[in-house]
Amino acid sequence: xxxxxxxxxxxxxxxxxxxxxxxxxxxxxxxxxxxxxxxxxxxxxxxxxxxxxxxxxxxxxxxxxxxxxxxxxxxxxxxxxxxxxxxxxxxxxxxxxxxxxxxxxxxxxxxxxxxxxxxxxxxxxxxxxxxxxxxxxxxxxxxxxxxxxxxxxxxxxxxxxxxxxxxxxxxxxxxxxxxxxxxxxxxxxxxxxxxxxxxxxxxxxxxxxxxxxxxxxxxxxxxxxxxxxxxxxxxxxxxxxxxxxxxxxxxxxxxxxxxxxxxxxxxxxxxxxxxxxxxxxxxxxxxxxxxxxxxxxxxxxxxxxxxxxxxxxxxxxxxxxxxxxxxxxxxxxxxxxxxxxxxxxxxxxxxxxxxxxxxxxxxxxxxxxxxxxxxxxxxxxxxxxxxxxxxxxxxxxxxxxxxxxxxxxxxxxxxxxxxxxxxxxxxxxxxxxxxxxxxxxxxxxxxxxxxxxxxxxxxxxxxxxxxxxxxxxxxxxxxxxxxxxxxxxxxxxxxxxxxxxxxxxxxxxxxxxxxxxxxxxxxxxxxxxxxxxxxxxxxxxxxxxxxxxxxxxxxxxxxxxxxxxxxxxxxxxxxxxxxxxxxxxxxxxxxxxxxxxxxxxxxx
Numbered sequence: 001x002x003x004x005x006x007x008x009x010x011x012x013x014x015x016x017x018x019x020x021x022x023x024x025x026x027x028x029x030x031x032x033x034x035x036x037x038x039x040x041x042x043x044x045x046x047x048x049x050x051x052x053x054x055x056x057x058x059x060x061x062x063x064x065x066x067x068x069x070x071x072x073x074x075x076x077x078x079x080x081x082x083x084x085x086x087x088x089x090x091x092x093x094x095x096x097x098x099x100x101x102x103x104x105x106x107x108x109x110x111x112x113x114x115x116x117x118x119x120x121x122x123x124x125x126x127x128x129x130x131x132x133x134x135x136x137x138x139x140x141x142x143x144x145x146x147x148x149x150x151x152x153x154x155x156x157x158x159x160x161x162x163x164x165x166x167x168x169x170x171x172x173x174x175x176x177x178x179x180x181x182x183x184x185x186x187x188x189x190x191x192x193x194x195x196x197x198x199x200x201x202x203x204x205x206x207x208x209x210x211x212x213x214x215x216x217x218x219x220x221x222x223x224x225x226x227x228x229x230x231x232x233x234x235x236x237x238x239x240x241x242x243x244x245x246x247x248x249x250x251x252x253x254x255x256x257x258x259x260x261x262x263x264x265x266x267x268x269x270x271x272x273x274x275x276x277x278x279x280x281x282x283x284x285x286x287x288x289x290x291x292x293x294x295x296x297x298x299x300x301x302x303x304x305x306x307x308x309x310x311x312x313x314x315x316x317x318x319x320x321x322x323x324x325x326x327x328x329x330x331x332x333x334x335x336x337x338x339x340x341x342x343x344x345x346x347x348x349x350x351x352x353x354x355x356x357x358x359x360x361x362x363x364x365x366x367x368x369x370x371x372x373x374x375x376x377x378x379x380x381x382x383x384x385x386x387x388x389x390x391x392x393x394x395x396x397x398x399x400x401x402x403x404x405x406x407x408x409x410x411x412x413x414x415x416x417x418x419x420x421x422x423x424x425x426x427x428x429x430x431x432x433x434x435x436x437x438x439x440x441x442x443x444x445x446x447x448x449x450x451x452x453x454x455x456x457x458x459x460x461x462x463x464x465x466x467x468x469x470x471x472x473x474x475x476x477x478x479x480x481x482x483x484x485x486x487x488x489x490x491x492x493x494x495x496x497x498x499x500x501x502x503x504x505x506x507x508x509x510x511x512x513x514x515x516x517x518x519x520x521x522x523x524x525x526x527x528x529x530x531x532x533x534x535x536x537x538x539x540x541x542x543x544x545x546x547x548x549x550x551x552x553x554x555x556x557x558x559x560x561x562x563x564x565x566x567x568x569x570x571x572x573x574x575x576x577x578x579x580x581x582x583x584x585x586x587x588x589x590x591x592x593x594x595x596x597x598x599x600x601x602x603x604x
Contacts, residue, residue: 024112024125028095030103030194030504031547036251045100045592046255046600052241054603055261056585057282059273063234063266066215070154070200074215077237077264089226089239089257089599094124094143095197096252100592102547103504105197106252109138109223115193119180122193126174131246132203132223140170145204147178153213161195161507191506191542223247225257237264255588258602277579278307284580284598290358293577301581308582311575314595317369318572320362321498323448323462325566328518328528329493331438331446336427338565343420344465345568348408354457359571361405365558366501368574370551373559375400380552385559388533393563401562403569417468424469436470445472446493451483455496462568488522497526503593505554509538513561527566534560 027034042048066074069091095105095113107113111127130138151162167179180192206221219228225245230238239262247253265282267273274292277285278299287293293309301307325332325341332338347361364372377385377397385392406412428439436444448459456475463473473494478486486492499512508524511517514535517525537557544550561567576595587601 024114026107026112028105028113028115028194028197029101030191030506031544031550034104034106035098035101036106040251042251042254043098043100043592045588045590045597047588047602048255050255050258050588050600050602052258052602053260054258054584055263056259056284056601056603057263057265058284059277059282060264060266061268061270061273063268064237065217065234067218067220067228067231068212068214068216070150070158070202071213071215072155073213077266088224089262090220090222090224090228091200091202092223092247093198093200095194096250097198098252099594099597102593103194103502105194108247108250108252109201110197113193113197118188119190119193120188121177121179122196123171123175123177124196126176127247127250128174129246130223131244132206132221133227133242134203134206134221135244136203136205138201138203138223139173140176142201142204143176143199144168144170145207146199146202149202149207149212150199161192162199164189164192165196185543187543189507189542190545225253226262235266238262239264256597256599258600280581283584284578287577287579288573290355290573290577293358294356297579302579306581306583307579309577309579311577312591312596313575314591314593315369315503316594317371317501317503318362318367318574319498319500320365320367320567320572321496321570322362323459323494323568323570324497324526325494325568326490326492326526326528327530327566328490329446331444331493334427334438335565336423337429337438337444340420340423340469341466341471342403342565342568343416343423344469344471345403345462346406346408346413346416346465347403347571348406348412350408350458350461351571352408354461355571358573360574361403362569362572363402363405363562364569365499365561365567366505366554367569367572369503371501371503371505371554371558373401373555373562377556377559380548381555381559384537384552384556388536391533392560396559396563401559403562413465417465420469431470434470435472443472444470445474447474447476449483449486449492449495450475450477451480452496453477458570459496487526490521490526490528495526499524504550506542509541509557510535513538513557529561529564529566531560531564534564 026038027036060078064075064077066076068074069076092109094108094110096108098104098106109126109130110124112125114123124143126138132138147162147168150158164181165178166181169177171177178196180188183189201223203221217231217233225241226239227242228237229240241257241260267276274296276282278301297309302309325338327333351357351359366372385396404416406416424436430437438444450456450459456477459475463475466473487495512524513529514525515530517523518528518530534557537553537560540553541550544553578596584604585601586604587596
């Protein structure tokens with residue numbers, strides 16, 4: 001009996017029992033069930049009766065020299081507003097993402113899917129109506145060609161994820177099955193079925209005799225609603241809606257892609273682009289700069305209502321940006337010093353003086369979302385942290401890790417600096433004259449490396465606060481090539497950077513925070529974080545099987561990161577600031593979780 005029990009345990013652990021297949025379905029959620037059931041007609045954030053026709057002109061800062069968005073070489077056209085409008089509208093994926101759910105996909109090129117409970121594989125059954133812009137059908141051969149090509153020659157993210165596929169096989173002319181490799185812990189990566197659902201599909205008949213991994217300005221053949229019909233290299237791209245587009249009635253597409261023509265005009269300078277927008281040269285501008293939003297739109301067209309300005313609140317996770325303290329440097333291996341220099345950052349004064357008071361302080365690595373830790377840990381998050389015993393600081397359960405948000409007054413600043421000075425004193429730091437010395441008797445001094453001159457004002461203000469603690473912070477702006485080289489090699493004391501997280505974080509967390517990433521040049525672990533608890537929590541996030549578990553695990557990770565004071569967090573808007581010519585454009589009344597979706601707008 002004991003041997004029989006052991007055998008059953010072995011089979012269960014090895015996953016040799018036949019996986020339980022779900023019935024064919026038209027959607028899949030990373031956690032829980034999709035919001036929309038089979039048979040839904042359209043997303044809630046679109047106007048299914050939106051009029052078709054007209055044109056929209058968009059201004060883009062930069063240039064381009066390629067129309068191949070799937071390789072590292074070259075620069076491709078990108079839209080300026082809310083997503084990859086220029087590429088997603090041309091190259092379609094097997095499934096389409098919903099923008100009012102954390103991470104849910106719905107049928108697009110794939111009409112239905114089959115996924116076992118353990119997510120060890122996925123079968124895509126293609127929509128028989130799916131066609132490329134030249135009229136040829138989308139087939140299993142196209143899907144397999146796309147997989148092999150992107151895995152071997154595509155961008156790093158394609159190569160990394162697609163190498164997790166063990167077997168890719170054609171079941172029939174319109175069905176493909178991907179079976180995944182086990183991870184080191186023996187489980188399957190639960191995110192992989194969705195990652196494969198987002199795989200773009202390229203026409204094998206168009207690419208088979210061409211070199212893939214090189215730039216090209218050849219207008220692509222693809223299955224999306226738009227075709228590239230006109231192009232001036234580096235200056236403009238015109239997309240025209242395909243009158244024979246196959247997917248106009250697919251529920252995930254209904255109410256989207258309403259303009260007959262989309263034109264992208266490229267500008268070298270943002271100030272020139274702003275003036276061009278106000279003169280009517282293009283129709284919509286997303287304004288990330290609070291100072292410009294407050295002062296640069298004093299224009300007759302704004303006053304009389306021809307240009308509308310909207311602040312569209314959203315619930316997506318904002319990017320975390322801030323001063324990154326490199327713990328590979330001996331100076332910043334001391335958490336007391338890291339906490340003290342964080343307190344020298346006067347957000348209130350900076351926000352009021354430099355940004356018209358429009359920003360909110362970022363108090364999390366997942367700001368503006370339900371994933372952010374707050375207050376003291378409770379419920380499942382608290383249980384997770386308790387499981388690590390004394391590897392978690394006891395203060396985590398008694399003291400909030402939220403950085404202070406001051407009103408910008410001198411009195412508030414003085415309170416923060418006094419708190420910082422007390423922390424340093426208790427850690428053995430000593431003031432000698434006007435200089436702070438480490439417990440080893442060395443001056444506390446470091447360089448802040450910047451790449452953007454626009455960040456100098458914030459850095460210099462932080463340096464003034466640090467000087468009052470006896471700390472010398474030298475602000476240095478370097479050219480983009482030097483910055484990238486030093487960033488990749490972690491050759492800096494302090495720098496600025498940002499991390500982008502979705503509402504459904506996954507495998508990328510290990511690339512951001514793990515010990516392995518800290519030792520890997522070019523990784524996103526800029527601070528050099530190496531903590532076994534953070535490693536364990538980051539690796540547990542993609543393995544979460546419920547939304548509740550994902551949120552609790554992410555909050556626990558966030559709390560550990562904030563408690564380590566690895567980053568002096570900046571600020572975020574919590575809204576998309578959009579100016580647009582109201583005489584030409586209109587938009588749905590409902591804003592989805594991820595913010596306004598330009599593809600759902602229409603012309604008047």
